[in-house]
Amino acid sequence: MKIEVIKIYGFGKWVNQTFTLPESMMVFYGENEAGKSTLMAFISGMLFGFASKKSKFINTYEPKEQAVYGGEIQFLHQGKSYRLIRRHRTNTELELIDLQTNEAFANPQPILDDILGPITSETFQQIYAINADELAEVRSLTPAELEQRLLKIGAVGATEWLSVANQFEKEAQGLFAANSKNGKRPLNGLLNEYRRTVDNQLEIQRQLPTYFASLESLQNQHVAIEKLKTKITDQQNSLLELNELARLEPLYLQMRKLEQKQAQQVKKINEDTKVRFEQLQFQKANLIEELTRLEQTMQADNTNNIQNSNLSEAVTKLQPRLGMLLEMAANYRAMDQQINQLTRQYQQMRAEVSNFAETTPMQRQHPMNSASSSDIPKWKLGLGVAVIAIVLLMPINLVVKVLLALIVGGGVWLTGNRNADAHKVDQPAKEAPTDQLAQTQLNQLQAQLQASQAQLRQLEETINAEQSNINGFKLASVTNTMAASDFSMQLQQLSQVINEHVAEQQAHALGKADQVYQEQYYKQRHQQLANVQQEMQTVLASIGVADEAEFHLQIVKQNVDKQQNQELIAMQKQFNDQQITRLASLTSPVTDMITTTKMHLTQNNVQLAALEQQLQSSQIQHLKVVSNGTINEIEQQIANLQRDVIAGLEDFMIKQLSAQWINEALKQSSQQRMPQILTLATKYFQMLTGGNFIAIKMKSNMISLITATDEQFSLAELSKGTSEQLYVAFRIAFAQVLADMIEFPIIIDDGFVNFDAQRLGRMHGLMHELSINQQVIYFTSNPVVLTDFTTPQIVTL
Template sequence: MKIQQIQIDGFGKWQDQSFDIDSNLQIVYGQNEAGKTTLNHFITSVLFGFANGHQQYQQYLPKNGAAYGGQLTINADDQVYRLQRTKGKNGGTLKITDEQGQPVSTEQLTQILGPIDQELYAAIFNFSQTDLNMIFNLSREDLLTHLQRVGAVGSSQWLGLIKEHDKTADEIYKPKGRKPALNIRLKEYEQLTQQVHQAAGQYDHYQDLLVQVGEQADELRKRQQKLTEVQAKLEHVQELNRLMPTFMKLKSATTTKQVALTNGDVTQIQQLQADLAETASQRDQRQTQLEAVQQSNQLTGQQQFYFDHLNQFSELAQLIPRLSLKVEQQAKQNEQLDTWTNAQQQILTRYGVDRLPQAPADNQIELLEQLQDQQKEIQTKLENIEQPQTRTQTTNTKTPWWSWAIAAVCLVIMFMVPNVIVKVILGIILLGSITSPIWLKQSQQQVDNSKQQAETQSIQSKLDAVANQLADWGRDNQMDQFDQSQWLSVQGDLRRFSDLEQQIELVNNEKAEINRQLLDFKQKLEFAHDWISTSDQSEILISRVEQFIQEQQNAKETWQKQQQKYEILTKQLQEIKQRQGEKEQQKAAIYARLQINNDADFKTTYQQSLQATVNQEKIAALTSQITADQQTELAQFDSVDDLKEQLNQLQGDVRADQQAIDDTFKRQTSIQLEIDQLAKNGILSSLRQQQANLETTINQLVFDWFKEKLAATWINKALQFASADRFPKIIDKANNYFATLTRQHYDKIVVGDEVISVVDKSGQSFDVGELSQGTAEQLYVSLRFGFAVVMSDTVNLPLLIDDGFVNFDNLRKEAVFEIIKNISQENQVIYFTADDRILTEVDDEKVINLDKG
């Protein structure tokens, strides 16, 4: 078995804490008060049970009221189990579940632990520094006992049987005991033997006394017999005296005439009465509800008027949705009319007129566009003719560039040629080059001007004709109030104005139709003028009518529901009355059969029946207290005083007989005291008889003691034989461990019957008491390790070590830790220590550091 996880709910200082445990070697490090020992005790407590109230300091109850207990997760035979132990009787409540959380019988833990109980676990698998001193008291018998408990099948039961036989034998005899039965009898036999030798001259007197005491015994027996008879008679008369009041009650008791009323009749009548009471209650309840509904369902004048004119209101209700839409539409139309009227006014204001003509037809617009296009085209031609003439005049005032070039050449030559004639000729040429172009252009201009004037006159005539046509168009289309340039641009406004007039006319027509419908609606509503005023605005009127109809419709639905409820209640009331009549008939039939007139008569009859039953029960109870014979005897007495007189006489006889017995008993006692005194001194025959009886008792006790001892010896030998092969292996393992711990100084352990000794490498032997404290502790650790390792094939449990090596030097600590690591390959080891050097010896994942919280 190996522990995988520790989970503590509440145990000592630990609350709500869990630890994962390495399956081989787990180091639990922490300084003093860190909780190492508490954790150790938690493990053993879950495995074997919590300490009881007699061991309160071992209970580790949590101080802060946390839940007491926790659980261990273990692996045994490749199966994972969770052992949960909580507060409870007999060591706490144990629950075992498997890896899937399914419950497992608590016997599973017994199978896992095998023969190991808490005591044996502490002796083999769990030790601390305080346990190391046990080596000084450890013997071969102790080791063999531990070995037998683990090594043999069913050894725990056999060892228990050995203890029972030894205990029984010790109760019979102990060599130095005083209380065992055989010890007491042997002591008595020794004293009795001495008395036999002293019993001689007192024997004859003793025989006379025996005769006298016999005579007194006979007389005492006779008087006691007489007293017994008188006392029996007295007790009988006392019993009669005790029963006399009961007899008088029984005698005076009278029985009421039995009424022929069975339990079934009573049950049936009471059930019918209960049903009738319930039915009456239901009838009254329905009647009250019916009256309330009838009262609350009265129609008001307004509601009655609505119901009387339901068809007319239904017709109005059908008109309301469409008419409401029309009224809403009319409001929007009024807004639209204002918008359209404002738009018309803006157009009139734009052109500064009071009215606008009708928009021309499309063909007239086309004609206008053609005339204006012709006018623009002719005007453009006229402008084109006038512009070239202006440009020509401007151009003619300028001298061509070639004229200036000739003049420049001539001027240059004139300065260069010294000949005057040549200069004159050049001067003439210079003057001609300047003036000749001007003359030529002026002549050409005169010709061009004549042609242009003729063309201009022709175009102007066409332009005038088009202007006349436009003037005619303006008069024909009533556009003469506008500038001619606006004729085309105003057409959009004219069409817009015309469209607005059409839309306004259309809306006005629709408004007139709505007003007609509203007037028709008001006329149809005239019949309800007493309830709905028709003088309000249309929108308010429609809303009021709609509200009136809705309210009355709701009232109608409410009335209909109440009417339905009224009908249901009426039907229920009829059914209740019918059931009530049926129940009354059933009750009347039973009353007739029993000759009962009414409920009051039944109540009286029922009370008489109960009283008769009580009287019968009373007579039966009294009769059960007095037998028929006792009644006969009591009837013989004339009165209570007669019985009292006989009782007093018998009491006097008893007192006289008792006094005589007392006197006889005193005489017998006096003689018996003398006999007893002689017996103490030892009458020979009596003493010899006692001696013979005592010998028989002693022989039987010896036989019983021998039988118990022999049985214990046989069982013990059988267990030793069953586990004898393991003992050498344990010692062999312990030898190796001890040699390692002592650095080969000691190489052999010898386990004697009374004491354990060791042999060093020189062959010298030392008893355990001769060893130093440290060496003795190392010897104990070696034996514990050897025992745990060898027995692991029978039961493999975790080895718990709680700071067990405090007195070891550093070399021994290193050696023992190497042994622990080797052991942990087969047995799980949980090592609790406060030595911080261990932190450097193992990996961090194998260390639980309690100081880190």
């Protein structure tokens, strides 16, 4: 998506305001309170919907003046231009118009959702929007927190999930601490009390030998039950795995069939042979068509009217002037090329003037090139004379020749003057400053360029008048155009029409002699056709194919094989190595294995129920053995404490596992994109640090940075500014990784207020590079953008 026009009816301070975005790199420059953040909020609201609720925490940007709430955005998506219109904050009216067909979609929301794809207001803020608040938060992070955020930058919404994971971790730490001995935390206190009660129980049990025998029996039964439960759990896990294999088995068998077909694929026709044969087919078709046309021509009545009166009139009027018109077209091209050359010279000289203005007076007094001379070098003078001579000998209009000669001579003169001025830097201060002389030369070159452009416009008007005259004849083989750049092509077509007309007239006059020529030409073309057919047979024989039909059938088979290979690759991606190994090792159908596993699982469950019932009876017997009421009380206390400890442990484990699960899920989500993100982030980080850091390495979820001198730094060793640059490199890299799937502009709202001048300049250079393939919209109050970006790229608020 590329936003082209923003039109605001009423939104915050903006009322009846239109902004045009002609470039892929656009800068909205203005002081604080100029409306930059308001404009960014308008773009988000237009794409994803305005705020529907009012509160002190939500800015709805009500218009300051009486105006309709909302506006329009014109954008380009996949080669089509659309206009999106939203009116009113509540009860919003939405319109979407295809500007190519001027069609307004009856139900625009699904169309807009399809254009935006998976991007929502939240994901837009997390992926494509960078602001100062976000980078200020990065500056406040510890190195460990920054590393954690970078590792999970590929997982959308990671910041919010990390907050949830941290909250779970804190709550779990509030329940239990492994090294705590004072028992202040609830779970630690319960465990300490449980240990004391068990110690008390053991002291009493030592007095009851019979109790120990009963207790040993209970323990053995508990062990047997636990083993059986473990076995049942393993069988349940095996059953889950088998069910998954049963789901994948049909796809696996289909994949194996495709692999077998792939192994049986016929020998492929190489691309060169295919291209050559298709060229021969094309030649054959053209020759057959030409022979057919020649046969019809030879059989036609010689008295047929070869050309209509309109064509004859055009030939009569335009043929005498054709040479002059061709010269006019050549003059136009020469002047256009010369203007392009002058434009490049002007831009180069303007850059040199700017660079000269940035140098210090001391630098101007001590130029680097001590070999400068006030005279024009002989080789340059000779080159200038040679070029002028070549220009004067060119077959073009005399005025253009003189103009080109003057321009070339002026270029040599300017070069000499620049050399002379460089030498005069060491002369007394009374001479004119070199920068003023360079500016004067720049102004002269600009005037020269403007004069050339004016002459080109006059020539273009003359050409347009001639094109209008040619268009008036409405010749079928001559393109009607009013573009001066197409004049040469139009004259070539006209010349061909005239030549064909003259040839046909001459052929008509020749009579019988022309028929003999046509017969000879027909025989030549017929022989060429035979040669082409012979070469086609040679090509077919070289690849073992009988005829053209079999050749095309072979190509179709190759395309089918290619499609099957793509399907095979897609299938293979749905399996992991372990699943493929397991399916390949199966000796019986998965359904049979599932049936057997279910049967064993049922048997073990029945056995478990019997053991648990036996345990219950043994516990009753155990209670009868224990006659001391104190033991019963202690056992009840232990049971109560076990229940409380288990409940506390469950709560603790739930919070701990939840935090771990969130972190692991974010890590997995991020790692899917991390190799691509890391590659681009390395490139951008190297650019932003001026080549100080050349590599980003990740090992065991630890990020290290390598300098140009092969030194290695951890995140804890980076300055806050460099940490910001690293974070920006990762953020932009993530947006670029998604660029192949999602076409969306990057929007930056004063995101680099803490960057020094050098870092900000590099960031601006990175924006220029990004804007080649992706639109970048930059809101800032820093006046340095007025020099770092061109005038068409800047909108002053």
